[in-house]
Amino acid sequence: MTSPLLNVDGLSKHFGGIRAVDALSLQVMAGEIFGLIGPNGSGKTTLFNLITGIYRPTGGKVTFKEQDVTGWKPHRMVAAGMARTFQNLRLFGQATVYQNVLLGAHRLAGYTLLDALLHTRRWAKVEREIAAHAEHWLEQYGLTAVRHEVASSLPQGMQRKVEIVRALSAHPTLLCLDEPAAGLNPTETQELMDFILGIRSAGHTVFLIEHDMKLVKGICDRIAVLQFGQKLAEGDFATVSGHPAVIEAYLGRRFKRAKSH
Amino acid sequence: MKKTINLSWYIALAFALVLPWLFPNDYTRHLLVMAMLAAVTVSSLNLIHGMTGQLSLGHAAFYGIGAYTSALLVMRLGVPFWLAFLGAIALGGLTGLLVGLPVLHLRGHFFAVATLGFGEIINLVLTNSVGLTRGPMGLPGIPAPKAIGPLDFTNRVIYYYLVVLVLAIVVVISLRIQDSKFGRALLAIKADDVAASAMGINVFYFRVLAFVISTGVAGAAGSLYAHYALFISPITFSTTDSVNLVVMLLVGGTGSVPGAVTGAVLLTFLSEWLRQVREYQMVIYGLLVLGVIIFVPGGMAGLAAKWLPALERRLKGGKRGDVAPSQR
Numbered sequence: 001m002t003s004p005l006l007n008v009d010g011l012s013k014h015f016g017g018i019r020a021v022d023a024l025s026l027q028v029m030a031g032e033i034f035g036l037i038g039p040n041g042s043g044k045t046t047l048f049n050l051i052t053g054i055y056r057p058t059g060g061k062v063t064f065k066e067q068d069v070t071g072w073k074p075h076r077m078v079a080a081g082m083a084r085t086f087q088n089l090r091l092f093g094q095a096t097v098y099q100n101v102l103l104g105a106h107r108l109a110g111y112t113l114l115d116a117l118l119h120t121r122r123w124a125k126v127e128r129e130i131a132a133h134a135e136h137w138l139e140q141y142g143l144t145a146v147r148h149e150v151a152s153s154l155p156q157g158m159q160r161k162v163e164i165v166r167a168l169s170a171h172p173t174l175l176c177l178d179e180p181a182a183g184l185n186p187t188e189t190q191e192l193m194d195f196i197l198g199i200r201s202a203g204h205t206v207f208l209i210e211h212d213m214k215l216v217k218g219i220c221d222r223i224a225v226l227q228f229g230q231k232l233a234e235g236d237f238a239t240v241s242g243h244p245a246v247i248e249a250y251l252g253r254r255f256k257r258a259k260s261h
Numbered sequence: 262m263k264k265t266i267n268l269s270w271y272i273a274l275a276f277a278l279v280l281p282w283l284f285p286n287d288y289t290r291h292l293l294v295m296a297m298l299a300a301v302t303v304s305s306l307n308l309i310h311g312m313t314g315q316l317s318l319g320h321a322a323f324y325g326i327g328a329y330t331s332a333l334l335v336m337r338l339g340v341p342f343w344l345a346f347l348g349a350i351a352l353g354g355l356t357g358l359l360v361g362l363p364v365l366h367l368r369g370h371f372f373a374v375a376t377l378g379f380g381e382i383i384n385l386v387l388t389n390s391v392g393l394t395r396g397p398m399g400l401p402g403i404p405a406p407k408a409i410g411p412l413d414f415t416n417r418v419i420y421y422y423l424v425v426l427v428l429a430i431v432v433v434i435s436l437r438i439q440d441s442k443f444g445r446a447l448l449a450i451k452a453d454d455v456a457a458s459a460m461g462i463n464v465f466y467f468r469v470l471a472f473v474i475s476t477g478v479a480g481a482a483g484s485l486y487a488h489y490a491l492f493i494s495p496i497t498f499s500t501t502d503s504v505n506l507v508v509m510l511l512v513g514g515t516g517s518v519p520g521a522v523t524g525a526v527l528l529t530f531l532s533e534w535l536r537q538v539r540e541y542q543m544v545i546y547g548l549l550v551l552g553v554i555i556f557v558p559g560g561m562a563g564l565a566a567k568w569l570p571a572l573e574r575r576l577k578g579g580k581r582g583d584v585a586p587s588q589r
Contacts, residue, residue: 054455078461091454092449102450107461113470116441117434130442170461213263258408 004031005205011060013046017018022229033206035216038226044209048178052084053077067156078107083172085163097162100151101134104169137169137232155190177208181215193219277425281418290417298486298527299423304431304508305478311516313471314451316373319380321507322513323476325498327353327483332403342406345492346484353480354473361472366465387495399494404485420489431478447471512553514562523561
């Protein structure tokens with residue numbers, strides 16, 4: 001068996017007495033769409049923040065591309081090939097769509113301050129390249145028409161898409177999406193599902209948090225369920241949705257008893 | 262790719278070059294030099310406050326460090342002015358680095374408080390190390406830069422051109438930073454540092470870098486001031502002066518390179534002009550500044566951004582359709 005792209009091993013994050021993530025282990029394999037579900041406050045976003053370097057773990061280990069990345073800062077994680085979006089959109093609202101996507105490509109701009117100050121040939125070449133790169137992404141994902149719009153002026157669904165394209169423009173191996181369908185209507189969610197499938201076909205591994213079961217059922221290869229910072233179950237949608245602990249977490253004890261009778 | 266330095270900058274430069282000939286009296290020419298010096302310092306403040314959003318409330322201290330470094334190097338060690346000028350930049354940048362390193366990884370207002378404290382400390386050091394700086398008596402007899410051929414720097418107009426040259430370099434540096442991944446990263450950090458870090462931007466590194474460049478430029482301005490005024494004392498580098506730099510930037514338009522220059526020049530002349538009303542000078546000055554901040558929140562740059570597109574439209578014959586939606 002090949003080693004996983006992302007290996008989370010016994011990861012913990014405690015805020016004072018609260019164990020937001022508690023000795024959690026899971027693996028994301030290259031090329032899959034991995035879904036993370038769980039009730040509100042179960043530690044999903046905290047896990048994302050640990051993996052992408054926004055929080056430092058209290059304990060445990062994160063391995064990405066067979067490299068120990070535990071406690072790395074966010075910018076190093078991006079350099080290592082991991083990009084993310086946020087639950088509450090974090091676009092640069094005053095900037096245009098194009099500028100947002102250009103910022104996503106920041107790590108690809110390999111020139112020094114001196115290059116920028118002297119306008120060297122390397123500066124001009126790299127700036128041209130990343131501009132073309134940004135335009136390419138905008139075109140590929142149908143955002144060319146709104147490229148000069150201020151990001152915050154777009155409808156919610158479009159902003160989500162811009163945020164994902166911005167993350168993609170960093171060329172990530174692993175794309176982490178935190179509730180991409182939040183605030184989207186059913187049509188927009190359907191579009192988003194096709195969009196995510198397209199991203200996977202383009203060679204990216206996708207790790208997503210989602211509450212929308214239609215989306216999770218529709219596109220995730222494997223799913224992990226979180227509750228109180230611990231993993232309740234893991235597997236494909238059928239396995240997970242039939243798991244007694246999951247039914248209890250989502251629907252309560254009485255339902256579980258009723259169903260088993 | 263759009264040009265970083267467009268026609269309006271060349272026009273501004275040409276205007277700056279003819280200015281001393283439009284006002285052939287010593288007093289106005291002196292004010293012009295002071296205005297350009299302020300423009301360099303406010304531009305340096307813009308590099309940290311305008312571009313990263315971090316407020317430096319001790320910027321006059323870095324200006325002071327530059328002034329004293331340069332003056333003392335020339336007077337005590339006999340270093341030529343041009344080397345001392347570079348020394349002032351280096352020491353300004355180095356102190357910026359030392360102040361920035363422990364503070365710039367913190368979020369919120371820690372930086373403003375730390376720089377405020379640093380400014381006070383520097384002022385106390387300048388006032389009390391009498392052996393080195395002569396303390397509150399000030400440092401007289403600073404020599405002007407030695408003449409280079411026909412360029413006699415005791416001549417106001419020649420010195421004015423020297424300051425304009427340095428300002429032009431600082432403007433070009435600012436614009437080129439703004440137009441590169443560095444400027445984009447800094448703006449992203451200003452808008453949302455968490456999102457910026459998720460773009461692969463090393464937030465701490467970029468903040469420190471911006472601050473070191475900023476304080477280096479402030480040091481350069483200080484050196485130019487010392488060898489122009491020929492006398493420096495700690496009073497010129499107090500917290501009041503730091504705040505005044507922030508006000509100049511606010512009036513000009515925080516984050517705008519032309520705004521920083523405009524604010525500095527405008528307020529230098531305004532506060533001089535208000536001397537006519539004697540004791541009411543600071544009252545009226547304060548009210549005017551307050552008025553600008555309340556009614557023109559983007560400063561002069563904000564005003565220009567609002568009116569220039571409309572003017573351009575009118576000049577081009579009122580074609581409304583060709584304006585990008587983002588300019589509405």
